[in-house]
Amino acid sequence: MTTPTAQIVDAAAYAQAVEDAVKAAAAYYTGGTSPLGDDAYDQLVRGIAAWEADRPDEVLPGSPTGKVAGGAVEGDVPHTVAMLSLDNVFSPEEFTAWTTSLSRRIGHEVEQFSVEAKLDGLAVAARYTRGRLTRLITRGDGTAGEDVSHAIGTIEGLPLELTEPVTVELRGEILMTTTQFEHANEVRTEHGGQPFANPRGASAGTLRAKDRDYTVPMTFFGYGLLPLPETEKGLAVQLGEAAHSELMDQAATYGVNTTATTAVPGITTTGVEETLARVQEIAALRADLPFGIDGVVIKADLAADQQAAGAGSRAPRWAVAYKLPAVEKITRLLAVEWNVGRTGIIAPRAVLEPVIIDGATITYATLHNPADITRRDLRLGDHVMVHRAGDVIPRVEAPVAHLRTGEEQPIVFPESCPHCGSGIDTSEQRWRCENGRNCHLVAALSYAAGRDQLDIEGLGATRVVQLVDAGLVTDLADLFTLTREQLLDLERMGATSTDNLLAAIAAARSRPLSRVLCALGVRGTGRSMSRRIARYFATMDNIRAADAEAMQQVEGIGTEKAPSIVAELAELAPLIDKLAAAGVNMTEPGATPPAVTVVDADSGAGSAETADGPLAGMTVVVTGAMTGALEKLSRNQMNELIERAGGRSSSSVSRKTTLVVAGEGAGSKRAKAEDLGVRLASPDEFATLIAAFLE
Known part of the structure; x- marks a missing residue:
């Protein structure tokens, strides 16, 4: 399957397509925001190329084909070696065809490829003289770029001085991480500016800005290393003969x-x-x-293969970009809905003009909170940048201000709770109904009684409504004080159903602490996080005694999430006391305080894994239908079992995965495990391995 091509029917349409493509490229390469999404731009350029292929004598001089950055940007600092763009492929078939062409060009099959993520930032060249960073240049039109040396010192990962006093040029990408982007928009709006639409636009604008009274950090990732005319001869020869992978290793030793x-x-x-x-x-x-990232860069790794392949005027013939589906596009904000969650949080949701992103039709997207709407200066009718990656909930990044017509309208914030009409607590960025969890008491209780929380069979939403309407339950703890007489007085509650419900509630008293914590619905936590917290602290008393610094020792809890979790647990103190008084378990089986902290070598985060158990130190993925002793366990129960046995549960297979439990119908995850050489186990083999931990 290939990316569709825009159909151009005549010379007038061709001229208009060239104009649209150049304008879009200029907006993208200079400011990071374009009126065309990646997919639409790629289709347009392919259509232009197809038209030109049939009419080589009618090619307009401004055409973006065959030009670096679509011919939209220029520069005044010459590059010592052309800084080219990359050709694109969009499917396995197109990539296979490219490798065949490359092999034919160099006279043999490529021995080795280098494969790297294609970072979504701005390409730059950093020149070092005797180890010191002296000049920073954008790619420009490929032959010359813009001098942005004023930004030196504001870019993480680009050292002012290398570990060795060498004269070299580093090429790489400057971008903003998600955290840096959020910080940049906060600072920018505090200084009266419009928020950036996306991280690339933020990087482009920040890199070129010279006279701002504030600075925001960016990040550099190196992807090339080459000699300069002044480079010592021996080093120049060494760099010229090294494979790309060796050059990257060398760059890392320089501290890049x-x-x-x-x-x-x-x-x-x-x-x-x-x-x-x-x-x-x-x-x-x-x-x-x-x-x-917007794709994957694939290069012939060996220098000899690169030299044999050569380069065209726009792109090298030994490298290609395998483009991934776009994860952000521009659409219109039609309306804003205000929804109230089970904890009382009032969340705005954007209603969008439908747009297809990454294969999914997006009609709704999160707007985070009212403060975020104000900070981004969003208005009804705005063209907005919408971001979606994988299964992540789509989010509205920012308005595309240059597309405003003047007819956009302000977004009206609610003055009272949209659900129950009570007042709104606006003291924090996330607004909340003053009734808190009681605003959506039925939803909160139904969630708490769910299978992955307290697992109270027979307590569905209809029964919860009965209990609330009868005044028998005003919070979660009241469930554990219900009497047989109270239940028998309810409609459609006979002796058998009453006894069964009371037995289920009694069983819920002994659920592990992780289940109880999850049932409380603390903001910023879920099933997995509740398990990590419970296994790290072992008892509810330890959890409640933890301050933000202690809470950050739990894997996945950072500096922003920790204080809110601590604050909400303090707010829930009366309910927790009431649950404890009702005999609800407040300890986690198998966890011993203080928990052993295992530091993840990649993230540096602490993990509350146990130091022993048959799965100690292992990352386990479960896929397919379980059978035998594991047949009746939900996926959440399987994850609990893994963690009780000392392992770490994960939903995706990678090189870090230790074991994949593959049941009936296991598909892509099993195949990926086989490709990576990850150990596989059947449900019965896994049950034998962790037999001591099966309930």
Whole structure:
């Protein structure tokens, strides 16, 4: 399957397409925001190329084909070696065809490929003289770029001085991580500016800005290392003969940031199948990366192959970009809905003109909170940048201010709770109904009684409504003080159903602390996080005694989330006391305080894994239908079992995965495990391994 091509029917349409493409490229390369999405731009350029292929004598001089950056940007500092763009492929078939063409060009099959994530930032050249950073230049039109040396010192990963006093040029990408982007927009709006639409636009604007009274950090990732005319001869020869993977290793020894430190390090592969497998691995990790990528760069790794392939006027023939589906596009904000969650949080939701992103039709997107709407200056009718990656909930990034017509209208905030009409607590960024959980008491109780929380069979939403309407239950703890007489007085509650419900409630008293914590619905936590907290602290008393610093020792809890969790637990203190008084369990089986902290070598985060157990130190993925002793366990119960046995549960297979439990119908995850050489186990084999921990 290939990316569709825009159909151009006549010379007038061709001229208009050229004009639209150049304008879009100029907006993208100079400000990071374009009136066309990536998919639409790619289709347009392909249509232009198809028209020109049939009419080579009618090609307009301004055409974006065959030009770096679509011919939209220029520069005044000459590059010592042309800084080219990359040709694109969009499917395995197109990539296979490219490798065949490359092999034919160099006279043999490519021995080794280098495969790296294609970072969504701005390409720059950093020149070092005797180890000191002296000049920073944008790619420009490929032959000359813009001098942005004023930004030196504001870019993480780009050292002012290398570890060795060498004269070299580093090429790489400057971008903003998600955290840096959010910080940049906060600072920018505090100083009266419009928020950036996306991280790339933020990077482009920040890199070029010279006279701002504030600075925001950016990040550099190196992807190339080459000699300058002044480079010592021996080093120049060494760099000229080194494979790309060796150059990246050398850059890292100089103290330069590369993707080697990320979840998607550059690796070498052999053959088409192995290379395409790595493309899929990177694509699967895309949604969880702390920075944006829009594809995968594949290069002939060996210098001899690169030299034999050569380069065209726009792109090298030995490298290609395998483009991934776009994860952000521009659409219109039609309306804003205000929804109230089970904890009383009032959340705005954007209603959008439908747009297809990453294969899904997006009609709604999160707007975070009222403060975020104000900070981004969003208005009804705005063209907005919408971001979606993988299964992540789509979010509205910012308005595309230059597309405003003047007819946009302000967004009206609610003055009272949209659900119950009570007052609104606006003291924090996330507004909340003054009734808190009681605003949506039925939803909160139904959630708490769910299978993955307290698992109270027979307590569905209809029964919860009965209990609330009768005044028998005003919070979660009241469930555990219900009497047989009270239940028998309710409609459609006979002796058998009453006894069964009371037995289920009694059983819920002994659920593990992790289930109780999850049932409370603390903001910022869920099933997995509740398990980690419970296993780390072991008792509710320890959890309640923890301050923000202690809470951050739990894997996945950072500096922003920790204080809110601590604050909400303090707010829930009366309910927790009431639950304890009703005999609800407040300890986690198998966890011993203080928990042993295992530091993840990649993230540096602490984990509350146990130091012993048959799965100690293992990362386990469960896929397919379980059978035998595991047949009746839900996926959440399986995850609990893994963690009780000392392991760590995960939903995706990667090189870090230790074991994949593959049941009936296991598909892509099993195949990926086989490709990566990850150990496989059947449900029965796994049950035998953790038999001591099965209830």
